[in-house]
Amino acid sequence: MKYVIYIRVSDIKQEEGTSPDTQLVDCIAFVGRHKFVVVTDTSKGGIPIARRKKLKEALDLLDKGDILLAARADRISRKMETLAVIKHLVREQGASIQTIDGSIKPESEDAMALAFEVMAGLFAQIEVMNLGKRIRRCHKEKRELGEAYGFVPYGFKRKGAR
Numbered sequence: 001m002k003y004v005i006y007i008r009v010s011d012i013k014q015e016e017g018t019s020p021d022t023q024l025v026d027c028i029a030f031v032g033r034h035k036f037v038v039v040t041d042t043s044k045g046g047i048p049i050a051r052r053k054k055l056k057e058a059l060d061l062l063d064k065g066d067i068l069l070a071a072r073a074d075r076i077s078r079k080m081e082t083l084a085v086i087k088h089l090v091r092e093q094g095a096s097i098q099t100i101d102g103s104i105k106p107e108s109e110d111a112m113a114l115a116f117e118v119m120a121g122l123f124a125q126i127e128v129m130n131l132g133k134r135i136r137r138c139h140k141e142k143r144e145l146g147e148a149y150g151f152v153p154y155g156f157k158r159k160g161a162r
Contacts, residue, residue, distance in 0.1 A: 001065045002035040003027075004095075006058045008075040009042055023071040030100045031069065037061055045078075046128075049085060059086075064094030073103040073117070074124040083121055 005027040007020050020040055028036070039061070041054035049055065055076075062068060068090055070076050076097065077083040087104075090097050096106040103120035142149045152158050 001067070002037065002063070003031045003067050003069045004058050004061045005031070005036050005038045006055070006068055006070045006076065007038060007040040008054075008070065009040075018071070018075070023075065026071055026100055027069055036069075049082060055086070059089055059093070062090060062093045062095040066093075066095040067106065068095060068097045070097075070099050070104075072101050073099050073120045074127065075099075076104075078124040078128045080121040080125050083124075 005024070007023045007027070009018065009020050009023075020042070024038065024040075027038075039054050039058040041052065041058075043052060043054065058068060068076075073083065076086055076099075087097055097104050098106050102116070104117055139149060148158050
């Protein structure tokens, strides 16, 4: 049995606590002396499973009895239905998913573990919904203040930038 450690960030400069380095350190401490491989996914958030190449790479590394390990459930997916599909793909390979924070445990008959997993998924889904609102509000405030935001095309510089 081995762990396939899946590190996921949508922005390489992600805040402390969910940064790639923090996730990796926490996951390695969790697996102890077990064998493991690491797959780091820094692709943009919200893309379909079919386009998540690093997720596919992690799934391809799983053998029967292996565990796909992430720091938290939302590092695998914030959408409950997407997470359910990923769980199904993992189960088809005879492997299981686990998170360090316990929001996903290996297949269990424990009703409380299932309830906790569903609640963690629900809160992740709420975060997705609120994230879009916060981004739109931030963009509106920047427009009202006349501040620049967004992507600067290659070869151009933002006025006042170094």
